[in-house]
Amino acid sequence: xxxxxxxxxxxxxxxxxxxxxxxxxxxxxxxxxxxxxxxxxxxxxxxxxxxxxxxxxxxxxxxxxxxxxxxxxxxxxxxxxxxxxxxxxxxxxxxxxxxxxxxxxxxxxxxxxxxxxxxxxxxxxxxxxxxxxxxxxxxxxxxxxxxxxxxxxxxxxxxxx
Ligand code: FES
Numbered sequence: 425x426x427x428x429x430x431x432x433x434x435x436x437x438x439x440x441x442x443x444x445x446x447x448x449x450x451x452x453x454x455x456x457x458x459x460x461x462x463x464x465x466x467x468x469x470x471x472x473x474x475x476x477x478x479x480x481x482x483x484x485x486x487x488x489x490x491x492x493x494x495x496x497x498x499x500x501x502x503x504x505x506x507x508x509x510x511x512x513x514x515x516x517x518x519x520x521x522x523x524x525x526x527x528x529x530x531x532x533x534x535x536x537x538x539x540x541x542x543x544x545x546x547x548x549x550x551x552x553x554x555x556x557x558x559x560x561x562x563x564x565x566x567x568x569x570x571x572x573x574x575x576x577x578x579x580x581x582x583x584x585x
Contacts, residue, residue: 432466441476451477455488464495500535500542502580504560509548511555516568520556521545523570527577540584541577 440457444450454477458469465488474484488494506524508517525531528541535542549557554566558573565576 432462432468434468434472436461437469437472437476451479451484451487452491455484455494459494464498498535498539500539501584502541502560504541504543504558504577505546505549506532506543506558507547507549507556508545509552509555511548511552512557515555516570517556519570520558520568520573523573524558524577527574540581 437458440454440461443457444454447453451473454473455465458473459465462469470484470488471481473479474481477484488496504524506517506521508521521532524543528536528543530536530541530543532543532545549559549564551557551564551566554564556568557564557566558568559565560576560580565573
């Protein structure tokens with residue numbers, strides 16, 4: 425799927441526009457809701473938001489690219505948040521990242537061809553005593569070793585088939 429040839433179902437935005445009708449300062453909230461609906465912010469959705477809110481497409485795109493919470497590309501079914509904060513770094517986060525790259529063939533900010541995994545490195549997941557740590561969707565995996573990290577993603581990949 426790509427943004428230039430794939431059209432989003434824009435009717436899903438109708439309740440969002442209704443909820444924020446008349447609120448001139450709701451652009452970020454609308455973008456957040458749109459991302460919840462589509463999983464990311466496709467280009468045609470950004471244009472629809474621009475038109476509906478009376479902002480220029482450049483402004484909407486500027487806001488969407490400024491805040492790290494917004495994603496402009498689809499993410500995989502399973503989002504791996506790999507911690508590279510200080511505690512995790514000291515305890516081997518680099519070797520975990522290397523193992524994930526070896527296993528999945530993609531690195532930070534990328535998605536596997538089968539759409540099953542995306543990897544994103546983050547600064548701290550708030551559970552430093554378990555370092556090194558990664559989260560996959562809502563689940564936290566601590567005290568990782570390279571072998572353990574590979575085994576976890578292998579099991580998830582098997583279950584996703
Ligand atoms: S540094 Fe990794 S969880 Fe805090």
